[in-house]
Amino acid sequence: MAIETMTMGKALNAGxxxxxxxxxxxxxxxxxxxxxxxxxxxxxxxxxDFGEDRVIDTxxxxxxxxxxxxxxxxxxxxPVCEIQFDGFVYPAYDQIVSQVAKMHYRSxxxxxxxxxxxxxxxxxxxxxxxxxxxxxxxxAHTAGLKVVTCATPSDAYHMIQQAIxxxxxxxxxxxxxxxWEKGPVDVDASPADAYPLHASRVVRQGTxxxxxxxxxxxxxxxxxxxxxxxxxxxxxxxxxxxxSPLDLGPVYESVRRTGRCVVVHEAPRNVGLGAEIAARVTxxxxxxxxxxVLRVTGFDTPYPPARLEEDYLxxxxxxxxxxxxxxxx
Amino acid sequence: xxxxxxxxxSRGKRATSPPKRSRTASTGDPxxxxxxxxxxxxIDSATGPDGTEYRVDFTDQEYRDIxxxxxxxxxxxxxxxxxxxxxxxxxxxxxLGQEAAQVGSGRALRPQDMVFPTYREHGVLYxxxxxxxxxxxxxxxxxxxxxxxNEFKFNMYTIVIGxxxxxxxxxAMGVAMDGKTGGDDGEAVIAYFGDGASxxxxxxxxFVWSSVFNAPIVFFCQNNQYAISEPLExxxxxxxxxxxxxxxxxxxxxxxxxxxxxxxxxRVALDNARHGQGPTFIEAYTYRMGAHTxxxxxxxxxIASEVEAxxxxxxxxxxxxxxxxxxxxxxxxxxxxxxxxxxxxxxxxERVLAMPDPEPLTLFDNVYPNGSPLLxxxxxxxxxxxxxxxxxxx
Numbered sequence: 003m004a005i006e007t008m009t010m011g012k013a014l015n016a017g018x019x020x021x022x023x024x025x026x027x028x029x030x031x032x033x034x035x036x037x038x039x040x041x042x043x044x045x046x047x048x049x050x051d052f053g054e055d056r057v058i059d060t061x062x063x064x065x066x067x068x069x070x071x072x073x074x075x076x077x078x079x080x081p082v083c084e085i086q087f088d089g090f091v092y093p094a095y096d097q098i099v100s101q102v103a104k105m106h107y108r109s110x111x112x113x114x115x116x117x118x119x120x121x122x123x124x125x126x127x128x129x130x131x132x133x134x135x136x137x138x139x140x141x142a143h144t145a146g147l148k149v150v151t152c153a154t155p156s157d158a159y160h161m162i163q164q165a166i167x168x169x170x171x172x173x174x175x176x177x178x179x180x181x182w183e184k185g186p187v188d189v190d191a192s193p194a195d196a197y198p199l200h201a202s203r204v205v206r207q208g209t210x211x212x213x214x215x216x217x218x219x220x221x222x223x224x225x226x227x228x229x230x231x232x233x234x235x236x237x238x239x240x241x242x243x244x245x246s247p248l249d250l251g252p253v254y255e256s257v258r259r260t261g262r263c264v265v266v267h268e269a270p271r272n273v274g275l276g277a278e279i280a281a282r283v284t285x286x287x288x289x290x291x292x293x294x295v296l297r298v299t300g301f302d303t304p305y306p307p308a309r310l311e312e313d314y315l316x317x318x319x320x321x322x323x324x325x326x327x328x329x330x331x
Numbered sequence: 332x333x334x335x336x337x338x339x340x341s342r343g344k345r346a347t348s349p350p351k352r353s354r355t356a357s358t359g360d361p362x363x364x365x366x367x368x369x370x371x372x373x374i375d376s377a378t379g380p381d382g383t384e385y386r387v388d389f390t391d392q393e394y395r396d397i398x399x400x401x402x403x404x405x406x407x408x409x410x411x412x413x414x415x416x417x418x419x420x421x422x423x424x425x426x427l428g429q430e431a432a433q434v435g436s437g438r439a440l441r442p443q444d445m446v447f448p449t450y451r452e453h454g455v456l457y458x459x460x461x462x463x464x465x466x467x468x469x470x471x472x473x474x475x476x477x478x479x480x481n482e483f484k485f486n487m488y489t490i491v492i493g494x495x496x497x498x499x500x501x502x503a504m505g506v507a508m509d510g511k512t513g514g515d516d517g518e519a520v521i522a523y524f525g526d527g528a529s530x531x532x533x534x535x536x537x538f539v540w541s542s543v544f545n546a547p548i549v550f551f552c553q554n555n556q557y558a559i560s561e562p563l564e565x566x567x568x569x570x571x572x573x574x575x576x577x578x579x580x581x582x583x584x585x586x587x588x589x590x591x592x593x594x595x596x597x598r599v600a601l602d603n604a605r606h607g608q609g610p611t612f613i614e615a616y617t618y619r620m621g622a623h624t625x626x627x628x629x630x631x632x633x634i635a636s637e638v639e640a641x642x643x644x645x646x647x648x649x650x651x652x653x654x655x656x657x658x659x660x661x662x663x664x665x666x667x668x669x670x671x672x673x674x675x676x677x678x679x680x681e682r683v684l685a686m687p688d689p690e691p692l693t694l695f696d697n698v699y700p701n702g703s704p705l706l707x708x709x710x711x712x713x714x715x716x717x718x719x720x721x722x723x724x725x
Contacts, residue, residue, distance in 0.1 A: 073501020
């Protein structure tokens with residue numbers, strides 16, 4: 003077992019490299035993924051080592067990226083598409099929702115589209131507009147897609163390989179503000195041996211309040227838990243990891259113990275993942291709840307100018323404010 | 332076998348002439364490839380705008396076979412329209428008038444070629460050897476396409492306008508990546524779409540992609556003059572085939588009601604693709620004689636005289652006239668073909684009426700190759716709900 007410390011960006015790069023090595027049908031396609039290695043350098047060096055047929059710099063048109071990936075998948079390839087930024091996925095939305103998501107169903111299971119669509123998402127990097135959005139709910143709402151997101155370098159390394167190995171179409175959200183954070187990665191573990199792709203995970207045990215987060219907000223939730231530990235308050239933090247289908251079994255188990263639940267995401271609150279989670283937790287844990295399930299989210303505004311994003315984004319204090327409020331009932 | 336006396340390239344006016352700005356989209360175009368006139372006169376060869384020469388050298392049997400295809404395809408289509416009118420199909424998108432475009436291009440395919448259809452390619456589907464009941468299952472609502480796309484090399488119907496052109500392009504890129512171009516046994520891909528789809532972003536993106544990747548693909552546009560109610564001039568101010576040059580590959584307009592010309596142009600374009608020479612745009616200039624679908628009323632947006640003018644260019648009548656004039660087929664043959672088509676239609680009707688509705692719980696099948704616990708839960712809940720009615724009069 004070789005444990006290496008690396009950034010999430012490097013972990014994704016290493017995971018993609020292994021996927022390319024292990025299966026000649028895996029191809030990476032997107033804007034600037036070749037010589038440049040992607041605007042975040044996630045595909046750095048891959049075209050040089052695997053060639054222009056396997057790491058394809060595409061024309062600048064997102065619907066074209068996904069639409070041609072559908073054809074390549076029908077042909078037997080396993081396309082890994084990079085959408086350069088969250089806010090640029092919408093031109094591809096039709097192909098994703100109407101074609102990628104439905105073709106297996108429409109064909110009575112005869113066609114499989116093992117496509118992974120990587121999307122750097124979320125704010126916190128001071129970017130200009132359309133570069134900081136959290137569109138995961140659009141995709142989680144669509145039958146036929148699976149949606150996952152990683153929060154650590156280790157998960158990034160393993161989950162990207164698991165997603166590529168899966169025959170399901172998967173939207174793979176990468177928390178771009180965590181690209182540069184480092185963590186340990188077991189680079190020898192095979193995707194099959196790693197923690198399952200579609201499973202949530204308790205990342206900090208606690209007794210008083212269950213805090214649910216995913217992607218960029220896992221770190222925020224963990225920071226919040228550490229901050230209140232000294233006050234004698236014990237938060238259990240669960241990294242949801244899979245947004246569609248949600249894996250709420252561990253959540254129910256936790257909430258039945260704590261009686262309190264707070265959901266955290268950057269995306270706007272209205273009809274977001276938090277709403278679905280709150281409804282399900284209420285259905286399953288009704289008699290255990292000491293307070294309503296509370297949500298800590300972005301606001302129902304367009305993503306604001308960067309100088310306002312610290313106000314828009316949930317942070318440690320807003321998480322703890324919600325935690326405190328669960329004790330007010 | 333006797334040939335018509337056309338034998339010239341007089342119809343091959345070069346594409347260097349300025350684009351017409353006609354306001355009437357239904358007029359013919361002297362630039363189009365034609366090998367069989369509406370009167371059934373054979374033209375030996377025609378030359379495309381890039382100098383390509385198009386011809387066919389069918390045996391008498393091949394002429395008779397392609398006539399039979401046209402008649403059967405039209406008859407099955409008429410039967411499907413009737414079934415819709417009788418409430419047996421929810422909808423039907425008729426191909427009436429477009430038989431030559433579909434049979435000509437469909438018969439030009441080689442077994443290894445892959446097809447990406449719209450939702451109206453019943454004639455191409457027939458040429459691919461797929462049971463013609465399959466699209467009726469879709470329009471009846473018992474499934475969303477019952478054939479195996481890989482077995483027949485004919486993908487699912489695509490209803491979202493133009494989306495399939497990108498799928499075809501990606502598939503063609505895969506063909507090239509697999510090294511399956513460059514020889515007579517190479518593979519080619521054909522993408523069907525219409526004049527309305529030519530305005531879609533996806534179609535234009537597929538032109539860009541196929542051009543820069545030199546994909547082995549033929550874009551076969553059936554310009555049937557209308558996108559539901561909107562006439563051609565709402566989509567374009569130049570002949571559609573001329574758009575290809577802006578993307579860097581050849582385009583040609585063919586008489587879409589001439590099965591020989593559509594066959595010849597498609598064959599050449601597919602062979603160019605399979606030999607690694609990249610994409611071709613074929614504009615099959617035709618006319619949708621019926622409604623867009625059975626939900627449409629074309630009398631609201633087009634005049635009867637226009638339809639009458641196109642009736643005179645009927646794709647089947649001209650083949651029959653040719654076969655008769657050249658004594659390739661006799662009255663017994665035509666009667667036998669009609670009877671064959673009638674029997675096929677009766678058989679189709681019988682089987683459509685016998686199509687069972689799917690079982691309710693199958694609606695949960697095949698959402699994901701690897702399944703989903705969420706769906707398992709919903710299926711289980713719905714199953715218990717349905718079971719709760721058992722024994723009741725419900």
